[in-house]
Amino acid sequence: MNYQFNWSVLWSGQSGGWLLHGLLLTLAISVLAWVLAAVLGIVSGAMRTVPWKPLRVIATFYVEFFRNVPFLVWMFFWYFGVPPLLPRVVQDWLFNHSAEFWAGMFALGVYHGARMSEIIRAGILSIPRTQFEAAVAMGLTTFQVYRLIIVPIALRLIVPPATNDSLNLLKNSSVALTISVAELTFQARQVETYTAKAIEALTAGTVIYLVLCLGIAAIMTRVERRFAIPGLIARGG
Amino acid sequence: MKRILAVVVALAVALSLTPPVGAQQDTMAKIKESGVLTIGTRTGSPPFAYINKDNQWVGFSIDLVEQLVKPAVEKEVGRAVKVEKKESTPPTRIPLLSANSVDLIAGTMTDTPQRREVVDFSLTFFYTGAQFLVKKGSPIKGVNDIAGKRIASQQASTNAKIIRERYPQAQLREFPDQPAAFQALLQGQVDAFTNDGIQLAGLKAKAPNPAEWEIVGDFYSEEPYGMAMRKGDARLKAAVDGGLKNGFESGKYFEIYEKWFGPKGELPYPLTATVKAYLLKQIGK
Numbered sequence: 001m002n003y004q005f006n007w008s009v010l011w012s013g014q015s016g017g018w019l020l021h022g023l024l025l026t027l028a029i030s031v032l033a034w035v036l037a038a039v040l041g042i043v044s045g046a047m048r049t050v051p052w053k054p055l056r057v058i059a060t061f062y063v064e065f066f067r068n069v070p071f072l073v074w075m076f077f078w079y080f081g082v083p084p085l086l087p088r089v090v091q092d093w094l095f096n097h098s099a100e101f102w103a104g105m106f107a108l109g110v111y112h113g114a115r116m117s118e119i120i121r122a123g124i125l126s127i128p129r130t131q132f133e134a135a136v137a138m139g140l141t142t143f144q145v146y147r148l149i150i151v152p153i154a155l156r157l158i159v160p161p162a163t164n165d166s167l168n169l170l171k172n173s174s175v176a177l178t179i180s181v182a183e184l185t186f187q188a189r190q191v192e193t194y195t196a197k198a199i200e201a202l203t204a205g206t207v208i209y210l211v212l213c214l215g216i217a218a219i220m221t222r223v224e225r226r227f228a229i230p231g232l233i234a235r236g237g
Numbered sequence: 238m239k240r241i242l243a244v245v246v247a248l249a250v251a252l253s254l255t256p257p258v259g260a261q262q263d264t265m266a267k268i269k270e271s272g273v274l275t276i277g278t279r280t281g282s283p284p285f286a287y288i289n290k291d292n293q294w295v296g297f298s299i300d301l302v303e304q305l306v307k308p309a310v311e312k313e314v315g316r317a318v319k320v321e322k323k324e325s326t327p328p329t330r331i332p333l334l335s336a337n338s339v340d341l342i343a344g345t346m347t348d349t350p351q352r353r354e355v356v357d358f359s360l361t362f363f364y365t366g367a368q369f370l371v372k373k374g375s376p377i378k379g380v381n382d383i384a385g386k387r388i389a390s391q392q393a394s395t396n397a398k399i400i401r402e403r404y405p406q407a408q409l410r411e412f413p414d415q416p417a418a419f420q421a422l423l424q425g426q427v428d429a430f431t432n433d434g435i436q437l438a439g440l441k442a443k444a445p446n447p448a449e450w451e452i453v454g455d456f457y458s459e460e461p462y463g464m465a466m467r468k469g470d471a472r473l474k475a476a477v478d479g480g481l482k483n484g485f486e487s488g489k490y491f492e493i494y495e496k497w498f499g500p501k502g503e504l505p506y507p508l509t510a511t512v513k514a515y516l517l518k519q520i521g522k
Contacts, residue, residue, distance in 0.1 A: 079426070080421070083424065095387055178417065180389075180410040180421075190393070192393075193328070193392075194398070196354060
C-alpha cells in the first residue's frame with residue numbers, strides 16, 4: 001500500500017502539453033470574463049449610487065440576483081438552459097463553435113460582475129459626498145461627475161478587494177469543466193486518468209494555480225502602490 | 238446555540254480521530270477490528286449501483302458485494318461484517334482508494350492494464366463494450382461515422398480516451414457525469430453519447446421517451462468490469478475473488494444477474510453465450 005511517487009509523469013508523454021493547453025484556456029476564459037465582470041461591475045456599481053431610482057433598482061436586481069445563485073447552477077443555466085431558447089440553426093452553429101467556452105465565459109463574467117459591483121459601490125460610498133457636490137457645483141452633469149471624478153477615484157480605492165475577487169474569478173473558472181471546457185483543472189484530471197498518479201497530477205494543478213494567483217497578487221500590489229491616493233487610503237508597509 | 242456548539246465540537250473531535258491519510262494498515266486486519274467493509278460505488282449508474290425510487294442504494298454490483306464478497310470476507314475475518322457504501326465517481330474512485338477512504342470499488346470500473354499499475358482488480362464480474370446512444374434515424378451507425386460529429390463522453394472514462402486517441406476527427410465533449418452528458422444529448426448539444434453499451438441501455442430505459450433513442454455500433458472497446466482494491470492488498474483480493482468464484486460455481490452469480498438483467502429485471506440485458514463463456518473461463522471452466 002506504499003504510494004510510489006513518480007513526478008516524471010508530468011513532463012513525459014502528453015502531460016506537459018495538456019497542462020499547457022489547460023493553462024492557456026484558463027487564462028483565456030478568465031481574462032475575457034474578467035473584462036466582462038469589470039465592465040458590468042463598474043456600470044452597475046455606479047448605477048447603484050446614482051440619484052435616480054429606476055437605475056438603482058435595475059442594478060440592485062442584477063447584483064442581488066447573481067450573487068445569490070450558486071455559481072454551478074448558473075453555469076449549467078448558460079449551457080443547458082439558454083440554447084434551447086434559440087433557433088435550431090443557431091444552436092447547431094454555436095455547438096460546433098465552442099459553445100462550452102462562451103457559456104462558461106458569460107457565466108463567469110456575469111456572476112463576478114455582481115460581486116465586482118458591490119466592491120465598486122463600496123469604493124464610491126467611501127468617497128466624501130462633498131466631492132460629488134463640488135463637481136456638480138462646477139457645472140458637470142451627473143454622468144460627467146461619475147465618468148471624470150467618482151469612478152476614477154473609486155477604482156483607485158478598491159484595488160485590494162478587487163484583486164481578491166479577481167483571484168476568485170480565476171479559480172472559479174475551474175467550474176467550467178462541468179460543461180466540458182478543457183481548462184487547467186480538467187487537464188490536471190486528465191493527466192491523472194492517463195497516468196493514474198493522482199497526487200502528482202493534482203499537485204501540478206495546484207502549483208500552477210498558486211503561481212498564477214501569486215503572480216497576479218504581486219502585480220496588483222504594485223498597481224495599488226502606484227495608484228493609491230495619499231490621504232484617502234492608509235498605506236501599510 | 239449551545240446545541241450547535243456541541244455538534245461542531247463533536248464533529249471536530251470526530252474528524253481529528255479519523256486515521257491520517259495514507260496510513261499503512263492491512264485492510265483485512267482493519268475489517269476484523271471494525272467489522273466494516275467500506276465500498277466505493279455509484280449513485281446514478283443503474284442497474285449496477287443507484288438510488289432507487291424508495292431512496293435505497295441498490296444494484297447489481299452492490300448485490301454481488303453483499304451476497305458473494307461479504308460472506309467470503311466474513312469467513313476470512315471470523316466475524317459479522319457490515320458493508321458501508323460511499324459514493325465514488327470515475328474521477329474520484331482511485332484517489333478515494335489510495336486515501337484509504339474506501340477499501341473496495343464496486344461499481345462500473347473497467348479493468349485496464351494502465352489501472353492495474355496502481356490498483357488490483359478482482360475477477361471480471363461483468364463484460365460490455367463501448368457503443369453510441371443516438372436519436373433514432375441519426376446518420377451515426379457506429380464508430381466509423383463520427384468524424385466531425387459532436388460526441389459526448391464521460392470525463393476520465395476509457396471511451397473518452399479511445400475516441401481522443403483513435404478518432405481525433407470527432408469533436409469530443411467530456412462531461413463529469415452521465416446525467417450531464419445525457420442532458421447534452423437530449424438537447425442537441427451533442428450528436429451522440431458514447432459509453433459502455435450497458436450503461437447506455439440503462440439511460441435509454443430511463444429517458445422520458447425511450448423509443449426516440451437507439452443504441453448503435455459494435456463494441457469498439459472491451460470493457461471488463463472488475464472490483465478494484467489497493468495494490469498489494471492480497472488478503473482482501475483473495476477473499477473478493479473467492480467470493481466471486483463461489484458465485485460463478487454455485488450459480489448464485491447467475492441468479493443475481495437474472496434479478497437485475499433478466500427479462501423481468503431492472504434492465505433486460507441477456508447474458509450472451511460469448512460473455513458467459515468469458516466469465517466462466519476465468520475460473521477454468
